[in-house]
Amino acid sequence: MERLKVVIIGAGFGGLAAARELAKAPVDVTLVDQNNFHTFQPLLYQVATSGLASADVAYPVRGIAARQDNLAFRQATVIGADLDARVLHLQHPEHEVEDLPFDHLIVAAGATTNTFGIPGVDHHGFPLYNLADSVRLRNHVLERFEAADAEPRLVDDGAITFVVVGGGPTGVEVAGALTELFQVVLRKDFRHLDVGRARVVLVEMQDHLLAPFGRASREHARQALEERGVEVRTGAQVARVRATRVTLADGEEIAAHTLVWAAGVKANPIGAALGLRTGRAGRIEVGPDLAVPDYPGVWAVGDVAAIVDAHGAPDALLPQLAPVAIQSGRHVARQICCLAAGRPVPRAPFRYRDKGTMATIGRSRAVAELPFGIRLRGFPAWLSWLGLHLVMLAGFRNRISVFANWAWNWLTYDRGPRLIFRSRPRADD
């Protein structure tokens, strides 16, 4: 019998987990992504704050495909599909179009930034969702300091004031890492500039940070950030953003050349492009087994899928987190394995096993909430955060490099890759 063709859209956590789970199955898997690398998103904020090099958080997909005989890769953009004919339409960087037939299609296209239509955020805000975002923010932050060093009057204009929007893990982590970068490294780099005047303002709509965490962790995070000089504004909203000004809903205007947007994501619009029914925040509607209704063989996992929380309220969706993506990707892969092997498919609905959440708050501090009510704070939480992320990181070489960089940064208070670098010179911009 013909081997089943499985096509996976997206080489993120969900897509890779599904591809690996299919390694032993009698199927041919093709992984499609616009980039030739997998991005380890939990560490993007460290690239943005010069703690890691971009190569440390990116792993070539073909490095994985090379070790898995039934896995092929296509660097291409999905431009559509004929779901009845079971053909996916791809466009390669050079614009040739390719029709990729499939028996099973796993949509794992992830998410994109959600600016909630707030004026100016699209144009002036710095999201932190992909590798290009993180390098662009790094360049911009360092450029603001170079500009202020050359023209100190720019400090009053907000050149070294950084507004971070979103009090979730990403916002908390980037706010903490920015203050640390300023106090630990840039203070030495810019001796003729009063780096003490650099401000980091963390804006969160709700009245507390780290919504998914318990009260104690939230308080600890806020306290840790404030001790490090972050101005935490809970119960505040951004109303408008211009190049050098951020206006809050209460009318307050903050002179700031930088707005980091960590306030939320929405599903990758690919669901609509494929003609699939999408629900809240554009997420593709799936059944309890993660199959897309009415389209046998089509599945959706991770951030792009509207996965109902089996443990939560009837219509509560699971959060758009890496562990959900990984577990849902594996769940779909296991069902396809059974189909391919002609075994009965377990009809069990997908159940997310929450292994806990963590967030770092700069050097040596973090909060972690693990199963069995284990709550960690400060140094122990920070160490467990480091350990977990090293283990999750794809590629042994990246693990070595990230570990070496962390050790270096921690011991020397240095930040190696604080480079203002675009892969094309300004002239071409």
Place this chain on the structure above:
Amino acid sequence: MERLKVVIIGAGFGGLAAARELAKAPVDVTLVDQNNFHTFQPLLYQVATSGLASADVAYPVRGIAARQDNLAFRQATVIGADLDARVLHLQHPEHEVEDLPFDHLIVAAGATTNTFGIPGVDHHGFPLYNLADSVRLRNHVLERFEAADAEPRLVDDGAITFVVVGGGPTGVEVAGALTELFQVVLRKDFRHLDVGRARVVLVEMQDHLLAPFGRASREHARQALEERGVEVRTGAQVARVRATRVTLADGEEIAAHTLVWAAGVKANPIGAALGLRTGRAGRIEVGPDLAVPDYPGVWAVGDVAAIVDAHGAPDALLPQLAPVAIQSGRHVARQICCLAAGRPVPRAPFRYRDKGTMATIGRSRAVAELPFGIRLRGFPAWLSWLGLHLVMLAGFRNRISVFANWAWNWLTYDRGPRLIFRSRPRADD
């Protein structure tokens, strides 16, 4: 008495060497560069062939300035000068203009690619002189393989044929590293593509490679390259370059989507911009002490200076190499130290001490010609090349990272950072 103001244009080998030599002198030094990092050019070819990450060969200038009290940095472009009034005109990235006064000006602006006016090279050629060049070439090489993998007919069109022009160390090293990348890594990455059909053609005008080396080394290099499948074309010239075709002077047309231009450099045009007299290849004319005639306090060092070889023919100029830049930078700095300290200036002319030259030819092979007639080939030469470059590399962290990457690449036959990545997404290109 007022401390002397020393301004150095360029944070390359020459400029940094001069700045460091002035660390103890009673002067205020300002280093000016368009980038906020020093680029370790000898390893750019390894970035271009995915052996090292871009951050490994770039070191933040402010990391050096932070440890040297009398050293300041300006990220800016030099747009002119009033040499009589001793003021340098700078333009910052945001276009503000700054007038920087100086008592001594050291021009260490380096070189730029020399295409000798061959049609198409400017537009289609890939130079390998700065960090952006190396990343652009890396992206392009990997993209060619992705394109050929998606559309195998492109192989006949030259998608995975790479013409390297210039048989000097850079050309030899990049040709060797490219074949190694193909055979060692991409062969595994692209299982469905006949990577054995990838070609590297090394074109050299003279009838031998590595002109600065002796006969035995040249032969060894050629043999090593040919054993690894590089097609060496000596006595050949490129007449014209188009996007997918390279035409040689004898009329032969090579179907190739990539032309790496390692055939030569010319001085940075800044000399003319400053109104200084320039000679061959635009190099600034200097006296035996590296002072610019008629402009007391103005000096030129390294690739940008027309430094006469005290040991060579009367009008022979020193080669544009890192050791010349370093030694000439120090020579000027020492004279300024004496002037600043009110000591008599040693009138000794600059004498270049040739410490030898080296070139690697891919994995475990190299040629080295050291003083006292020491000639190394193969593995010993390769080891000494590694050692020398690790020592020369700026920054302990970079040394660790480069060493770790080399060990990894050598042991695992892997190449970590084989990423197709631009710091801005395609859409913005």
